[in-house]
Amino acid sequence: MEAEFNDTIYDTDYYYDTDFTGLQDDIDIYKEYMDMHYIFYVVTCIIISIGLLLMLVTIYALLSLVRQGQVAPIYVINLLISDIIQLCCMIAFVSDHETLMTDDVYRCGLLSSVGFMVCISLERYLVIVHPLWYRFKRTIKISVAVCAVVWAFPPVCFFIMIPWATYMVQFMVFSIILIIPFPLFIFFLVRTLRALSSSVSVHSDEKRRIVGTLVVVLLIYTLLFLPIIIRFLLQATGFYSFKLDFASDAFVSLSPLADLLLYIFIRKQTMGNCLASVCCCIKESNDPTASAVTVDDI
Numbered sequence: 001m002e003a004e005f006n007d008t009i010y011d012t013d014y015y016y017d018t019d020f021t022g023l024q025d026d027i028d029i030y031k032e033y034m035d036m037h038y039i040f041y042v043v044t045c046i047i048i049s050i051g052l053l054l055m056l057v058t059i060y061a062l063l064s065l066v067r068q069g070q071v072a073p074i075y076v077i078n079l080l081i082s083d084i085i086q087l088c089c090m091i092a093f094v095s096d097h098e099t100l101m102t103d104d105v106y107r108c109g110l111l112s113s114v115g116f117m118v119c120i121s122l123e124r125y126l127v128i129v130h131p132l133w134y135r136f137k138r139t140i141k142i143s144v145a146v147c148a149v150v151w152a153f154p155p156v157c158f159f160i161m162i163p164w165a166t167y168m169v170q171f172m173v174f175s176i177i178l179i180i181p182f183p184l185f186i187f188f189l190v191r192t193l194r195a196l197s198s199s200v201s202v203h204s205d206e207k208r209r210i211v212g213t214l215v216v217v218l219l220i221y222t223l224l225f226l227p228i229i230i231r232f233l234l235q236a237t238g239f240y241s242f243k244l245d246f247a248s249d250a251f252v253s254l255s256p257l258a259d260l261l262l263y264i265f266i267r268k269q270t271m272g273n274c275l276a277s278v279c280c281c282i283k284e285s286n287d288p289t290a291s292a293v294t295v296d297d298i
Contacts, residue, residue: 036246043250044094048087051256055080058263072123074143076262079116083256085109090253108154115150118181121217124210125188129195168236175232178225185221189214213265220258224251
């Protein structure tokens with residue numbers, strides 16, 4: 001865009017026109033574009049510097065749960081791996097080493113993360129709604145097979161189905177793929193909440209962690225992925241706005257950090273400590289004796 005802008009500035013026919021309104025508009029748009037580009041660059045660098053280390057530590061912690069025979073951490077680990085792939089592509093973006101292959105790998109990582117979010121919600125849903133089926137069918141082999149399918153789908157979609165299509169068709173296909181999980185997340189949460197009262201085989205703490213996981217997944221997808229879905233739908237109709245591009249890219253780039261919240265609801269000890277801390281804070285705020293002691297100490 002910078003080259004196009006310079007070509008417009010130094011076009012003599014445009015420069016010697018008596019109306020300079022168009023030129024000033026181009027300058028203002030270019031400045032606004034560069035300001036948003038700089039903000040997005042800073043935000044991306046912060047996300048990369050924080051996210052990579054936290055994800056590696058979280059994956060290491062979740063591996064211990066997999067060794068204990070738990071299935072849910074497998075999907076979270078694969079989700080974090082797909083997030084790491086996105087962060088590596090973001091490093092190429094901010095270092096000006098972006099290529100067409102990098103864009104495709106980033107989109108594959110993004111689609112894979114969406115697929116694993118669906119797997120996490122489905123697994124939590126089955127624990128409450130179909131506990132007997134889940135107890136006999138949940139195996140590490142089945143989870144690994146599901147993960148293999150999720151990893152295989154994006155490359156098949158991008159490298160086989162998409163290249164023949166126009167950009168408008170690609171935007172439409174990509175937006176449709178991203179829209180499909182949204183009603184699934186809502187369905188899993190609503191059905192789980194309805195089945196909670198009749199479920200007696202699951203402990204109350206486990207129920208809270210399951211509902212928390214479903215709520216977090218739905219919130220992440222609604223707040224961070226919905227803008228980019230709207231963007232692709234508009235671009236499929238021919239609409240373009242660099243402001244919408246920057247905003248949607250900034251939101252979706254935050255998803256790797258937001259996915260780390262799922263660790264709290266997967267690990268029992270971490271969730272228990274968080275709930276205990278919240279309960280202690282509530283009790284202290286409601287206890288007049290504790291408040292009086294605090295005032296006297298001050």
